Amino acid sequence: MEKIYPASQILGNTTKKNDRISLSPSMGKGYIQGVCFKSGIQLTTMDYTLQHPIVLKYTSLFPLPPSITFGFRLSGFSRGYPAGQKEGRDLGPGQAGCACLPGLVDFTETISTERVVRVLIRMDLERFYSLAEGEYALPPQLENLSIRAFCHDAPITPAMRATIFQLLNCPYQGWAKAFFLESKALELAAHKIGQIEAFDTPNPDTEPLSSPDMDRIREAARILANDLETSPDLNQLARSVGMCRSKLHRCFRMVYGITPFEYLRNRRLEAAMDFLMQGQMNITQAAYAVGYSSPSYFTKAFKKYFGYLPSENFH
Numbered sequence: 001m002e003k004i005y006p007a008s009q010i011l012g013n014t015t016k017k018n019d020r021i022s023l024s025p026s027m028g029k030g031y032i033q034g035v036c037f038k039s040g041i042q043l044t045t046m047d048y049t050l051q052h053p054i055v056l057k058y059t060s061l062f063p064l065p066p067s068i069t070f071g072f073r074l075s076g077f078s079r080g081y082p083a084g085q086k087e088g089r090d091l092g093p094g095q096a097g098c099a100c101l102p103g104l105v106d107f108t109e110t111i112s113t114e115r116v117v118r119v120l121i122r123m124d125l126e127r128f129y130s131l132a133e134g135e136y137a138l139p140p141q142l143e144n145l146s147i148r149a150f151c152h153d154a155p156i157t158p159a160m161r162a163t164i165f166q167l168l169n170c171p172y173q174g175w176a177k178a179f180f181l182e183s184k185a186l187e188l189a190a191h192k193i194g195q196i197e198a199f200d201t202p203n204p205d206t207e208p209l210s211s212p213d214m215d216r217i218r219e220a221a222r223i224l225a226n227d228l229e230t231s232p233d234l235n236q237l238a239r240s241v242g243m244c245r246s247k248l249h250r251c252f253r254m255v256y257g258i259t260p261f262e263y264l265r266n267r268r269l270e271a272a273m274d275f276l277m278q279g280q281m282n283i284t285q286a287a288y289a290v291g292y293s294s295p296s297y298f299t300k301a302f303k304k305y306f307g308y309l310p311s312e313n314f315h
Contacts, residue, residue: 037182040127044120050113058107066125066146070189071097076116081108097153098192100145121185139197155257160191162307216241217255224264229291269305283310
């Protein structure tokens with residue numbers, strides 16, 4: 001059964017000051033890092049893996065000023081429940097979100113045991129609108145957010161992903177680090193605002209997935225991520241989770257915004273990035289370890305996905 005924790009117990013004060021929290025061994029491994037800039041922008045980065053599913057309960061004892069949050073999830077899965085609502089909102093890997101929920105006080109989030117890598121950027125609406133003042137107008141979707149709720153989710157773009165990995169692997173210290181991180185936070189927010197502006201309204205007749213189908217899709221993603229080198233083909237995967245091939249393909253895209261093949265490719269490249277960052281393997285070894293038989297093809301895929309060659313950062 002999932003354990004319930006006050007969010008402040010896990011997140012500490014990462015949204016109020018510069019702080020880094022390491023998870024206790026009994027809970028899992030990894031960290032949550034918060035940075036608050038003088039501009040009022042709050043940046044939180046997370047990279048952790050839980051030992052067991054948990055439920056975080058967010059409760060504000062005092063009214064908070066309206067704020068806007070940009071969230072980018074590279075990996076991990078959770079389900080959020082705003083107070084008073086029975087239906088949860090699923091948040092999966094590869095998603096870029098933007099949300100403004102005025103008046104929201106209580107909120108719970110169920111987090112699974114998959115590795116979570118997330119970047120959150122938050123700023124008060126007053127500060128956000130002051131940054132947007134000038135010659136260029138905001139997309140109409142982002143106007144008057146102090147009096148209405150807004151939420152937008154879409155797949156992370158290659159440009160977003162490249163910025164995220166630059167942010168997570170900042171090469172500087174001191175003031176240079178602060179300037180770099182704040183600039184990358186603003187760059188990420190700009191990418192998301194551009195995505196919102198260009199986004200086509202989804203078909204309102206699209207039916208949401210049932211809970212059993214959602215569980216099957218999550219299981220399919222787990223199967224793909226757990227064996228990157230020898231993952232099953234689409235027919236085998238569909239049989240494993242009790243769905244037909246066409247339904248699996250369609251539902252997988254509804255949940256993750258990409259096909260099962262694209263999901264597998266992304267997880268392989270992200271795993272290779274981890275191997276390279278940790279210095280465990282060279283480029284050829286990392287390519288073979290995640291299922292690529294051709295290091296040159298791996299290099300091309302890596303460049304297309306992250307925006308730079310593996311050799312550029314990992315000599």
